[in-house]
Amino acid sequence: MRISNSISRATVYCKRHGLAATICRAQLAGKRALFADRMLVFYCDLDERRLPQVNFPTALRVERLRALTELSAEHVQAITGFWNPKLANQNIRERFKKGASLWLVECEKKLAGYGWTLQGKTIAPYYFPLAPDDVQLFDFYVFPKFRGRAIHWILTSHILHTLAAEGRSRAFADTREWNQAQRASFTMTPFRLLGSVRTYHIFGQVLNCWVASKTADREQNDPLGRDGAMKILRSNE
Numbered sequence: 001m002r003i004s005n006s007i008s009r010a011t012v013y014c015k016r017h018g019l020a021a022t023i024c025r026a027q028l029a030g031k032r033a034l035f036a037d038r039m040l041v042f043y044c045d046l047d048e049r050r051l052p053q054v055n056f057p058t059a060l061r062v063e064r065l066r067a068l069t070e071l072s073a074e075h076v077q078a079i080t081g082f083w084n085p086k087l088a089n090q091n092i093r094e095r096f097k098k099g100a101s102l103w104l105v106e107c108e109k110k111l112a113g114y115g116w117t118l119q120g121k122t123i124a125p126y127y128f129p130l131a132p133d134d135v136q137l138f139d140f141y142v143f144p145k146f147r148g149r150a151i152h153w154i155l156t157s158h159i160l161h162t163l164a165a166e167g168r169s170r171a172f173a174d175t176r177e178w179n180q181a182q183r184a185s186f187t188m189t190p191f192r193l194l195g196s197v198r199t200y201h202i203f204g205q206v207l208n209c210w211v212a213s214k215t216a217d218r219e220q221n222d223p224l225g226r227d228g229a230m231k232i233l234r235s236n237e
């Protein structure tokens with residue numbers, strides 16, 4: 001990440017939450033960088049016959065956008081407003097320009113979350129090159145009010161089925177090892193852990209060190225998505 005971006009993010013965070021909260025946030029970022037800096041990389045083979053079927057709740061609707069012109073002002077505000085609006089707007093423009101798709105999920109007509117996909121390449125330097133039919137899933141977000149209802153799982157499953165129907169071959173996604181919510185959600189999706197990797201930047205070179213993972217088996221999914229189904233049921237009660 002560029003230093004100017006880090007400064008911009010810290011400034012916006014400080015304006016929004018105050019100095020004390022910014023110092024706490026910086027300490028947390030430091031702890032994570034020192035003690036939980038690995039990325040967990042996941043893959044999913046996009047074979048429609050093998051992807052578990054998901055009963056799509058009627059209250060949810062997913063829309064795929066391929067250009068900035070398709071994004072309403074209201075949705076731009078929702079997606080950029082909670083973070084750093086300048087950087088978030090810049091990201092959206094760059095992503096569409098690179099050919100990425102933005103997937104919006106609405107719950108009872110209210111924007112509940114979103115995620116991005118990019119085919120044949122990755123949005124930033126990755127751990128390995130992607131083949132033309134591979135797809136990267138990145139930057140998923142569920143708005144706080146909608147969390148814990150398995151919306152990430154539903155959105156991810158919908159995207160994987162759509163990509164499989166289009167004939168794509170493999171999907172990749174990653175998450176930081178400290179992100180328990182994202183890891184918990186991945187265990188319900190058809191994604192499988194490929195490995196964990198630590199990245200070093202040395203004199204302008206990027207060095208990726210793969211770490212043998214003893215947790216790989218435990219990170220495997222519940223193939224029937226039972227936990228997810230239970231959550232949906234709970235949220236509908």
Ligand SMILES: CC(C)(COP(=O)(O)OP(=O)(O)OC[C@H]1O[C@@H](n2cnc3c(N)ncnc32)[C@H](O)[C@@H]1OP(=O)(O)O)[C@@H](O)C(=O)NCCC(=O)NCCS
Pocket residue numbers: 138139140141142143144146147148149150151152153175179180181182184185231
């Ligand atoms: C990670 C994220 C996308 C998961 O979305 P989600 O739809 O809430 O996912 P799930 O409903 O499957 O919940 C996942 C876990 O988050 C926990 N959780 C996090 N916040 C919660 C909340 N406000 N209410 C209830 N549960 C919450 C749940 O307990 C669940 O863990 P469990 O399966 O052990 O019970 C969402 O938490 C999020 O947007 N986080 C911030 C952005 C982020 O980290 N994105 C991923 C990296 S790009």
